[in-house]
Amino acid sequence: MSTALPPTIRDAMARQWELEAPHEVLTAALAPLGRRVLCHPDWDVLCTTALHPDHAHDLSRLVDHVADCVCVWASALRDALDRDVGMLRKSLLEGIKPDFLELLVDVSSSPSISTHWHWQKGAFVLLLPKGALPHHLNAAIPQLSAQILLAFSKGPKPALSAAGHACLDDGSASDTTASAASSVAFPPPPAGESLPDTHALPRPDELLLRPPYFLHIAHGPPTVLQCSHSPSLSFLESYLKKWCRTNGRRTDRPPMVDVTLSQSPFGLGPLHDVLTLQLPAAQYGGAPPVLSVPIVLHLVESVLGYRLVYSDSSRWQYRRDVPFTKT
Structure with a gap:
């Protein structure tokens, strides 16, 4: 553990991470594939980006904040695997490390929590909103689950991957991260699709x-x-x-x-x-x-x-x- 971190963060990490509360949820999420999920947030980066003004006064709340989001992501992964018809499981087994899936945590300027697959790193990225979290995080599970199911539907996009790579490596939470997250939230509509005709819809x-x-x-x-x-x-x-x-x-x-x-x-x-x-x-x-x-x-x-x-x-x-x- 880094001694450069403030004592409040060290105490919070000991309580939330070293006692393995989030890790137990992550392990259960990928148990059907016989794999485990590893998540080691870069606390120096997250402290620098300051997810919420309250964290500047009590940085231990930052760890609580991240732990809650990671647990919701794990629930979304479990939900996606339950709804999967086989393609997600196959993609995960082919794309992840030999015995574990890595989850990276970063911050974006988007107002909502989101996730996508980072092709260069072979890991999922969980993007947290810079600001107050929604009061009911569980409401984000369907959206995260949909993003996980669609994560491997398309190949890597060099421009987006490069932006995400720079953000994670440099420890910066720029708007490019937010645009990358929003671009993978849901598949784009078919070309030429317009609003439906109300007269053509059934009752x-x-x-x-x-x-x-x-x-x-x-x-x-x-x-x-x-x-x-x-x-x-x-x-x-x-x-x-x-x-x-x-x-x-x-x-x-x-x-x-x-x-x-x-x-x-x-x-x-x-x-x-x-x-x-x-x-x-x-x-x-x-x-x-x-x-x-x-x-x-x-x-x-x-x-x-x-x-x-x-x-x-x-x-x-x-x-x-x-x-x-x-x-």
Whole structure:
């Protein structure tokens, strides 16, 4: 460890890197290929670029900052391997070192986190935004996963590679790094592609049957599920209504939870986009208890196969890229 680093950074490195918290996540990410991921950030370079003004006062936060981003990148790599049809695995095995994949960390002026493959170094580069990180880093996993899947789709570009090489070797975080990162974020559209004609698109109730599907859950009261895939909400409504207990204290035995499926204001055919779960206050003589959501989360993840892309204490955002087969 370099003695030139400030003591705060040395302590943070001992806590975050030498205790191997990020390394365990990285190792698990590439375990399906029998390889490991090595990441040894150049702290002198990262300290010089000062990702965020707060780091100038407490440089130990810089290591926390980088560790969080590396963990998110590892999750994106694992997600990309799960979605891979074979080409990514083959490219990784052919392009990386004999027994490990190297992850380099640098800074760009782009406002978002990104990643790309560095052809000269045979390593992935994780570019961090110079400034405050997004509050919810996990929301970047789908974008990073897409960038990883596309990393080997094209051969090396000399101009971009040279810029990236200079930035990493010289320890400078220039705008050329940012432009290189943005250029590999997603594949360019086909030549001549323009905005589609609205009259040529199918109705919303047909269009939204195509993936990707998005499902958002907000824990209330009430608990509200919004989904672009109407059949998913119809399934959840049917299942929850079937197994909902009734209120035995009343002679009419109403269900203990009101399960309401709402029609979308768009389209012509049947299209439901909101499912509301609410404990009726009238049955409880005052404010109803909080409705538990684990059963809903289990149905969404384990039965419907949606993938969690973001969550906090009361919200969950899911995505599914594989179309449902007709039964």
